[in-house]
Amino acid sequence: MASRVIPVEVFDLVIFGATGDLARRKILPGLYLRWLAGQILPEARVIGAARAELSDAEFRASVAAAIAEYVPPARQDAAALAGFLDRLSYVAIDATGDKGWAQLRAVVRPDVVQAFYFSVAPTLFGAIAGRLTAHGIAGPEARIVVEKPFGRDLASARALNAALAQHFAESQIYRIDHYLGKETVQNLMAVRFANILFEPLWNSQYVDHVQITVAETVGVEGRGVYYDKAGAMRDMVQNHIMQLLCLIAMEPPYHFDPDAVRDEKLKVIRALDPVRPEDIVRGQYLAGGGKGGYLEDADNRNSRTESYIALKLHISNWRWKGTPFYLRTGKRLRARESEIAITFREPPHSIFDDHSGWRENVLVIRLQPDEGMNLKVMIKEPGPGGMRLVQVPLDMSFAEALGEALDDVPDAYERLIMDVIRGNQTLFMRGDEVEAAWAWTDPVIGGWEARGEKPQPYEPGTSGPEDALMLMHRDNRRWREIRS
Known part of the structure; x- marks a missing residue:
């Protein structure tokens, strides 16, 4: 299977913050x-x-150094690099x-095609947008790309939206979330519809x-000052995990069209019930493995x-009344x-005498690592001795299914930047x-702040705080194992 490459239109892309870490690691x-x-x-x-x-x-020398550092050696080509520079x-x-x-x-x-990538702090979004229009640089069809964090609460998000709206129409604004550029995330819509x-x-x-699980082995070292003002709720749940939830729960759009898709995602967010305090577990990792804890x-030392x-x-x-969605994300996990x-429900009636081996059917969509999908079904265990049931996977690994073609699949930033040039906003937040x-x-964050709750400590290299296990156990369910 070979992937098709369709060239995009001729463009000028200006990267504000072109010497920064994101530009060096991902964009360039x-x-x-x-x-x-x-x-x-x-x-x-x-244009940097x-x-x-x-x-x-x-600038070209610094970009060449970044490519040498962050592009796999097998995809480094001297002639192509010279042409790109x-x-x-x-x-x-x-x-x-x-x-x-x-x-x-x-x-x-x-x-x-004019595109302007704001790889800078959100406090500079309004200033740059204003100068692009005041100096007559951005034309009426220009596109701007803004990175998260897009606000830290509703008031700041509204202020950012208003600042950009003074100079650009909503159809020109691309709020990027790299999770939506992942191949498997986009396959959620294909699998469903x-x-x-x-x-x-x-x-x-x-x-x-x-x-929905997003587990990381790294801590917040190197970005602790920023992270301590955000936390897992703002940094991951409000954007990345919320987008995954929307793609899973949304109704079929009338067409695969940017606004049609985003209309349905918006309906999911607006239908979310308030979260009860007993349905939230927060934690902070301790020191271990030769590394400091979250507080360090x-x-x-007093961080909450x-x-x-x-x-x-x-x-x-x-569609979803009565079905719980369990979300978790954390640093320094296993x-x-x-x-x-x-996880699908049990059949309403079992015709088999031996029900001990029964497990639910589960469709697992792996985003990282080993992108792919896995459907767990029940079959008869091979061999004599009666009808014994065993759960087996129907497994599709992208690496195995696509073979060498997988090497040509663009990563999230590659795909999303090309979508900006095409003018396709489907994978960008409105x-x-x-x-x-x-x-x-x-209100979720305000609730635990008003209650003065402290996060629970947990050991690094585990699945998180013990109370997170109880969140599932009290419903007679279990978290899926985070594989080490």
Whole structure:
């Protein structure tokens, strides 16, 4: 199976914050890989913009170093790299002043697709947006890409939306969430809406519960000051996990169209019930394995910020009423693993005398590592001695199914940046969607802050706090094991 590469239109992409960590690790290497794949035409250009005083040659040298560091050796090609670097130029710019804007206007072409990537702090979004329009750089069809965090509560998200809306229409704003660019995440929609096998069963009549897990082995060292102001709820649940929940729970859109998809996601968020205090478990990792604990990493001995959170949610609509959704995410856990598990109900009646080996049917969608899908079904255990049941997987690993073609599948940033150039907003959050997510999140955070609750300590290399296990046990269910 070979993947098709369809070139995008000629474009000028300006990356604000081009010397920063995100640009070096993800954006610029991703653009190089799309150039290597033949998706970017020779007439396209990438313009770096940052405060540092660099020549074009110095910027190109720094990009070459980033590609050497972050692109796998097998995909590094000297001739392709030279061609990509030729597309690059640089402008030293002051995001909040006048320096550099005239020079930027002189190099950005008005007759090609214009895209402006705000790889900067959210506090600079409004200033950059205003100067792009005030200096006549951004045309009426220009697109801007803004990174998370998009606010830290409903009020700040509304303020950011309003600041951008002063200068750009909603159809021009691309709020990026790299989780939505993952191949398996997009396959959620294909699995649901392209297979009659699943859609009739995708409701509370047949689904017992849904688990969404995003587990990480790393702590917050190196970004502790930022993380301590956010926590797992703001950093992961409000955006990444919320998007996964929406794709699992949404109704079929009338068409695979950006606004049609986002309309249905918005309905899910608005149908979320408030979370009861007893349905929330928060934790902080302790020191262990030669590494400090959360309090040391955050440099705040009195921190009440969670590095782990587990929640039980309900969606009040006809499709999902009565089916619980269990979400969990945390740092310094047993393994790096992201998956969605849809557990189906037991058959209403068993015809087999020996029911001891019975297990529910489970559809597991693995996001990382080993992207793929796994459907667990019951069969007869081989051999004589009666009808003994055993659960086996019908497994589809992307690596096995796609073979060498998997090497050509773009990562999340590659895909999403190309979608910006195409003008496809399907995998980007809309302003009202962001605000609805914060409107649901704020009372949850406000509740535990008002109660003065401290996160529970947990040992690194485990599955999290003990109370998270009880969150499931009291419902006679169990978390799926986080595999080490």
